[in-house]
Amino acid sequence: MNKKDIVIIGGSAAGLTAAISARRTYPEKTILLIRQEKQVLIPCGIPYVFGTVGSPEKNLMPDAPLEKNNIELLIGKATGIDRKNRVIHTTDGDVGYDRLIISTGSLPIMPPIPGFDIDGVFAVLKDVEFLRNLQQRLAQAKDIVVIGGGFIGIEVADEINKLGDKNISIVELMPHCLSLAYDEEFCIEMEDVLRERGLALRTGVKVEAINGDATVESVSLSDGTTLKADLVIMGIGAAPNVELAKAAGLHIGLTGSIAVDRTMRTSDDFIYACGDCAEKISFFGGGASPLKLASIAALEARIAGANLFGLKRESPGTVGVWSTAVGDLALGTAGLTEAMAKKRGYDVVAVAIEGPNRHPGIMPGAAKIKVKLVFESNSGVLLGGQVRGDSTAGEISNIISACIQKRMTAEDIAMFQMGTQPALTASPVAYPLVNLAEMAIAQMHRS
Amino acid sequence: MNKKDIVIIGGSAAGLTAAISARRTYPEKTILLIRQEKQVLIPCGIPYVFGTVGSPEKNLMPDAPLEKNNIELLIGKATGIDRKNRVIHTTDGDVGYDRLIISTGSLPIMPPIPGFDIDGVFAVLKDVEFLRNLQQRLAQAKDIVVIGGGFIGIEVADEINKLGDKNISIVELMPHCLSLAYDEEFCIEMEDVLRERGLALRTGVKVEAINGDATVESVSLSDGTTLKADLVIMGIGAAPNVELAKAAGLHIGLTGSIAVDRTMRTSDDFIYACGDCAEKISFFGGGASPLKLASIAALEARIAGANLFGLKRESPGTVGVWSTAVGDLALGTAGLTEAMAKKRGYDVVAVAIEGPNRHPGIMPGAAKIKVKLVFESNSGVLLGGQVRGDSTAGEISNIISACIQKRMTAEDIAMFQMGTQPALTASPVAYPLVNLAEMAIAQMHRS
Numbered sequence: 001m002n003k004k005d006i007v008i009i010g011g012s013a014a015g016l017t018a019a020i021s022a023r024r025t026y027p028e029k030t031i032l033l034i035r036q037e038k039q040v041l042i043p044c045g046i047p048y049v050f051g052t053v054g055s056p057e058k059n060l061m062p063d064a065p066l067e068k069n070n071i072e073l074l075i076g077k078a079t080g081i082d083r084k085n086r087v088i089h090t091t092d093g094d095v096g097y098d099r100l101i102i103s104t105g106s107l108p109i110m111p112p113i114p115g116f117d118i119d120g121v122f123a124v125l126k127d128v129e130f131l132r133n134l135q136q137r138l139a140q141a142k143d144i145v146v147i148g149g150g151f152i153g154i155e156v157a158d159e160i161n162k163l164g165d166k167n168i169s170i171v172e173l174m175p176h177c178l179s180l181a182y183d184e185e186f187c188i189e190m191e192d193v194l195r196e197r198g199l200a201l202r203t204g205v206k207v208e209a210i211n212g213d214a215t216v217e218s219v220s221l222s223d224g225t226t227l228k229a230d231l232v233i234m235g236i237g238a239a240p241n242v243e244l245a246k247a248a249g250l251h252i253g254l255t256g257s258i259a260v261d262r263t264m265r266t267s268d269d270f271i272y273a274c275g276d277c278a279e280k281i282s283f284f285g286g287g288a289s290p291l292k293l294a295s296i297a298a299l300e301a302r303i304a305g306a307n308l309f310g311l312k313r314e315s316p317g318t319v320g321v322w323s324t325a326v327g328d329l330a331l332g333t334a335g336l337t338e339a340m341a342k343k344r345g346y347d348v349v350a351v352a353i354e355g356p357n358r359h360p361g362i363m364p365g366a367a368k369i370k371v372k373l374v375f376e377s378n379s380g381v382l383l384g385g386q387v388r389g390d391s392t393a394g395e396i397s398n399i400i401s402a403c404i405q406k407r408m409t410a411e412d413i414a415m416f417q418m419g420t421q422p423a424l425t426a427s428p429v430a431y432p433l434v435n436l437a438e439m440a441i442a443q444m445h446r447s
Numbered sequence: 448m449n450k451k452d453i454v455i456i457g458g459s460a461a462g463l464t465a466a467i468s469a470r471r472t473y474p475e476k477t478i479l480l481i482r483q484e485k486q487v488l489i490p491c492g493i494p495y496v497f498g499t500v501g502s503p504e505k506n507l508m509p510d511a512p513l514e515k516n517n518i519e520l521l522i523g524k525a526t527g528i529d530r531k532n533r534v535i536h537t538t539d540g541d542v543g544y545d546r547l548i549i550s551t552g553s554l555p556i557m558p559p560i561p562g563f564d565i566d567g568v569f570a571v572l573k574d575v576e577f578l579r580n581l582q583q584r585l586a587q588a589k590d591i592v593v594i595g596g597g598f599i600g601i602e603v604a605d606e607i608n609k610l611g612d613k614n615i616s617i618v619e620l621m622p623h624c625l626s627l628a629y630d631e632e633f634c635i636e637m638e639d640v641l642r643e644r645g646l647a648l649r650t651g652v653k654v655e656a657i658n659g660d661a662t663v664e665s666v667s668l669s670d671g672t673t674l675k676a677d678l679v680i681m682g683i684g685a686a687p688n689v690e691l692a693k694a695a696g697l698h699i700g701l702t703g704s705i706a707v708d709r710t711m712r713t714s715d716d717f718i719y720a721c722g723d724c725a726e727k728i729s730f731f732g733g734g735a736s737p738l739k740l741a742s743i744a745a746l747e748a749r750i751a752g753a754n755l756f757g758l759k760r761e762s763p764g765t766v767g768v769w770s771t772a773v774g775d776l777a778l779g780t781a782g783l784t785e786a787m788a789k790k791r792g793y794d795v796v797a798v799a800i801e802g803p804n805r806h807p808g809i810m811p812g813a814a815k816i817k818v819k820l821v822f823e824s825n826s827g828v829l830l831g832g833q834v835r836g837d838s839t840a841g842e843i844s845n846i847i848s849a850c851i852q853k854r855m856t857a858e859d860i861a862m863f864q865m866g867t868q869p870a871l872t873a874s875p876v877a878y879p880l881v882n883l884a885e886m887a888i889a890q891m892h893r894s
Binding site: 013016017020021024025027042044045047048052053058059060061065293294295296297298299302303313316318319321322323324325330332333334359360362363364365390391392393394395396397398399401402403405406408411412414415416417418419420421422423424425427428429431434438439441442446 | 460463464467468471472474489491492494495499500505506507508512740741742743744745746749750760763765766768769770771772777779780781806807809810811812837838839840841842843844845846848849850852853855858859861862863864865866867868869870871872874875876878881885886888889
């Protein structure tokens with residue numbers, strides 16, 4: 001029987017990163033990655049397949065890192081795990097393992113809305129064939145309803161809009177789009193941009209039913225209105241894909257994901273899990289976390305891959321770092337919003353500032369950038385931050401993320417030396433992160 | 448006599464920031480800022496006056512922050528400090544102080560090259576009138592020699608080049624431009640871009656003499672060649688402006704700047720100094736540091752302003768964080784280069800990576816970004832990093848700066864959750880900082 005030191009099931013962001021991490025940590029071990037897909041889609045790139053990028057085939061993760069890192073690839077489906085004998089059954093035969101990493105990811109949630117199974121209702125599956133089919137259907141569709149105004153929903157809607165000549169609506173249950181990761185004032189700015197670009201927003205309403213006979217015809221909302229629809233896309237989130245792990249008798253955690261400890265080890269000492277399929281705890285307070293993000297998956301993969309034959313790393317929990325862009329508007333977020341922090345019971349000082357991202361403000365590429373930071377009042381520790389700006393918003397939220405992860409205080413940030421340049425950043429006097437830290441300190445001393 | 452609780456002499460980046468910091472820390476104190484200039488130039492924006500921005504008047508620091516923070520402004524020259532009676536003599540009368548901050552900045556170095564005082568030889572003075580005059584002379588000049596290939600030299604040369612129809616040469620003593628802040632491989636990339644844009648580079652040569660009778664005609668180099676020149680610009684650095692402090696008997700430090708301790712206090716308990724005029728120590732090892740950067744000035748100003756009536760902050764020393772941009776090429780640096788670290792005696796692991804700044808790599812705005820990190824081998828502590836990329840290079844070097852300042856290790860960085868987005872950043876699998884940290888860890892374990 002084929003037997004490897006390390007086997008990884010799943011080849012998306014978590015699986016690939018775990019394999020590379022294992023290779024870096026264990027140069028002498030044999031490593032095999034098992035995945036179902038001949039070609040693996042870049043998960044975050046999927047919305048762009050419909051517009052900017054043009055086809056699923058142009059949004060693939062290269063297999064070169066596997067070859068480069070001497071990681072064997074088996075394309076097939078893992079159908080069962082014999083934990084006692086440490087053997088994986090696959091559609092391509094049995095494979096023995098010494099250590100196993102499960103990174104089977106997640107599947108889009110299809111909620112039990114009446115009519116969700118009518119022809120013309122699509123989730124956003126991470127599958128080349130599926131997306132190619134969806135793309136063909138989109139080409140013929142005129143009235144499109146996207147259910148869910150999170151980042152996947154808005155990115156997909158905006159990209160489809162680039163095809164032209166379509167009526168696109170986004171339906172969101174919460175009062176605002178993106179409200180799970182941004183405070184209201186940021187959500188409203190994104191909503192304004194979406195509307196300017198011709199998208200119809202229906203927020204604070206529930207989808208009651210999807211209607212149609214042979215194929216979808218309309219969507220009924222909780223406010224009594226009905227949206228015409230010849231195609232519906234579900235973008236309301238993803239559920240962990242734990243079928244294989246469950247069948248093998250691995251413990252399942254509070255959120256329905258594979259239970260793991262901070263080392264990413266499951267209830268079986270020889271099996272690790274990482275990415276969307278693995279249970280997560282929050283960086284803030286340690287409670288169960290429903291977040292599913294590439295930044296988390298990649299971290300967990302680096303932990304799992306390094307820990308297989310001796311513990312080296314522990315997960316600090318999910319911070320929640322990500323960004324999104326529509327047109328010229330980019331939003332980045334890291335950690336807790338003001339609303340989330342208050343809801344969890346933190347006593348916070350929140351400060352926000354708006355100013356040019358260049359100096360002087362007439363330099364090319366100049367745009368107003370807005371940054372908000374949320375600190376815990378007593379300790380001054382940074383809990384979260386949000387950025388609205390140009391293409392640097394992603395990296396600015398990564399600065400914030402680094403500060404959060406090292407539990408930096410307002411005083412730490414106020415003491416930063418941050419490089420500034422007329423063509424690239426805000427001015428040294430007005431650099432937003434540092435100024436916000438100073439503003440927060442002044443507020444804390446006053447209160 | 449006019450008397451204030453806090454007086455600041457100098458109104459550029461350090462002085463203005465110190466005034467704001469003092470206001471934030473001491474809401475009840477009276478604050479006066481004395482400066483010579485009616486209008487203050489944005490220092491880092493000066494090179495752009497000649498091309499992109501178009502005139503000195505479009506590159507001014509607004510006075511609004513003074514009004515907003517209730518800081519009085521006196522436009523005049525401070526001619527002496529009577530430390531015993533705590534009185535400043537100015538061209539506009541005497542002003543008493545309780546605490547004084549000196550932020551008189553620096554003046555461009557005019558080296559004792561024969562001919563440096565001929566008409567047509569200019570430094571880059573931070574003065575509106577001076578720059579307006581230089582601009583007029585530039586309009587008529589055809590053959591221009593810029594002496595000094597640091598960031599000011601290359602930015603000024605490239606901006607003048609935008610005026611068209613000029614022959615511009617940059618003369619640099621070191622083997623490469625920018626070599627005080629970038630390793631050779633980054634310097635070479637910038638040099639290639641400068642050449643592509645039509646600038647002539649003469650590196651590894653010394654200026655022997657500037658020649659001309661009534662006005663400059665040529666520049667003689669140490670390799671025996673001569674460059675035709677009807678205008679010469681000096682961009683070889685700046686010396687601390689300590690005339691006033693020296694006359695008042697304040698101690699002067701190793702590098703000729705005003706001696707200060709880590710709290711930015713001078714040899715007089717009631718006087719603080721910050722910015723280009725103040726003595727600096729390095730973050731790395733604590734030796735005297737010749738660096739003069741806006742990021743350092745702003746930090747020192749935040750320390751001085753906060754410490755006036757009770758110590759709150761200490762300077763960690765100069766890290767050296769800045770970025771520069773020519774055309775589409777942006778470079779960012781923070782901390783020590785590989786060459787500098789080795790020269791100082793550190794045992795280092797240096798790792799570099801190049802990859803797309805978008806995912807997939809065909810997204811709009813995609814460019815190859817290159818990042819290099821330098822770690823101390825034994826502790827794994829990050830000593831420095833350099834970035835070559837698009838407009839995000841500035842903020843990426845600020846992430847690196849934050850990591851350096853908190854003495855983060857490769858392991859800390861490998862454990863980051865960094866947000867990624869197709870239109871804004873590299874992919875989660877390939878995010879450069881995290882991958883470099885992993886590469887460095889693998890190397891450290893091997894050695």
